[in-house]
Amino acid sequence: MTLTPEIHAALMGVTTATLTTVLLKKGVRTAYIRGPFAATEAAKGQRVVGPAFTLRFVPAREDLSTPESWSSPRSTRAAIEDMPADCIVVADAMGVTDAGIFGDILCARMVKKGVTALVTDGMLRDAAGVATTGMAVWCKGMVAPASVASLNFVGWQETIGCGGVCVVPGDTIVADGDGAVVIPAALLEAVTAAAVEQERLEAWIMIQVGKGLALPGLYPPNAETKARYEAETKGG
Incomplete structure (x- = not known):
């Protein structure tokens, strides 16, 4: 089931707390992404709904996790150019807290492309700059080091694990002041x-x-x- 305008409008009136209860009743216990909280003013006090666009990071390796990798065809920069408007980016950063996966420039580009929000079990960097972009971010916090200090980006639009939850591209994400929840596509309606x-x-x-x-x-x-x-x- 795809996220129709009618379902989107309906979910905008539903809390993530309610969704976790409903999903539990339907046998889905692992729907709440553990770790991320509303980290920017653009995220606080609002609810967002959108289809998941997934990103995947793995542990850093010295020959791969370099500043030069940012220019690779398989990079976060390339992934951002593939993001459709109104999606919610869900990034598997393995819960790593000593490197930020995105900063202000990348967030500004995502906003320009019409991305609704970013949800990650990792960290961001450039806190003040990210705030000025207006990007709605749910993450574990902010740090100074760049992603390649601890992570290696490997791909997008594939099944990931984020905050202990399996996320498939096209699943529906709902995030609010209580965090972020994944609704499997087959159960959406x-x-x-x-x-x-x-x-x-x-x-x-x-x-x-x-x-x-x-x-x-x-x-x-x-x-x-x-x-x-x-x-x-x-x-x-």
Whole structure:
């Protein structure tokens, strides 16, 4: 299932917390990318939704991880030129925290190309410069050293592992203040429908909590509560 405008709009109203619960109910326990947080002002206080465009790094090797490699046909620079508008870049940096995979110039180019956001289990560099680009970044933090200090870039648009989660190109990524979640393409429609309904139910439950109702039987709702919810919200 591809990310249609209708599904995109629906997911913009769904929290990552809700999505992890819905995915858990559907048997997917490893959907939350561990490590990244909203690291730039452009990422804070908002939610982003988009198809995954994957990047993969491996450990550095002295003959390969050099500044000269940045000019290679297989480089982060080449990958950026292949990125379509509205994608969310997901970079597997193996959780490495002593080198930054991107800096301000690369982020500026991604913004110019219309990339929605960058999610990585690694680090970025040029913190002040990245902030000025307006790039929405979810990462583990900022450091000074360049990627080749500890990493070697090997490819893009292939299946990766990021923050303990398998990410396939075209999976849907949702990121907000709680982090980033991967929705497998095959489950996209079902997960979206269930998540939208879960949000509606929980909004109604919050109203009941505000009225002073006790939680047992309310959250999670028992059969009586579900029947009342249906009657009050759907005219059932």
